[in-house]
Amino acid sequence: MNKIRRISHLGGPAFLILLVLPAVSFILGIIGYFIFKRVWITTLIIFVLSLVFMLIEIGLEPTFLIWVTIMTVVCFISGILTKSIAILIRG
Numbered sequence: 086m087n088k089i090r091r092i093s094h095l096g097g098p099a100f101l102i103l104l105v106l107p108a109v110s111f112i113l114g115i116i117g118y119f120i121f122k123r124v125w126i127t128t129l130i131i132f133v134l135s136l137v138f139m140l141i142e143i144g145l146e147p148t149f150l151i152w153v154t155i156m157t158v159v160c161f162i163s164g165i166l167t168k169s170i171a172i173l174i175r176g
Contacts, residue, residue, distance in 0.1 A: 098142055102152055106135065110156045114163030118171070124164035131160040 110131050117127025135156040139149040 102139075102142070106138075106152075106156055107159050110135070110160045111163040114160035115167045117160070118164045118167040124161060124168055127164055128157060128161045132157045 113131060114124075114127055117130070118124060121127060132153065135153045139153055143149045143152075
C-alpha cells in the first residue's frame with residue numbers, strides 16, 4: 086500500500102514543477118540551439134510556455150514568477166553551454 090502512495094506522488098504538481106519542468110527546459114535549450122542557432126529564441130519560447138503553464142497549474146500567485154524565472158534561466162544556461170561546446174568543436 087505504501088508503494089502505491091509513493092508512486093502516486095510522482096505525477097503531482099510538485100514533482101512536475103520541481104524536477105520534470107527544469108529537466109525539460111534544459112533539454113529544450115539544447116535542442117533549440119541546434120534548431121534555431123540562437124539561444125534567445127528558445128529562451129523566449131520557454132519563458133512564454135512556463136508562464137502560461139504556471140498560470141494554469143498554480144494560478145495567479147506571486148511566487149510562481151520564481152519558477153518561471155528558474156525555467157528561463159535553466160534554458161538559457163543550457164543554450165549557452167551548447168553554443169560554447171559547438172564553437173569549441175568547430176574549432
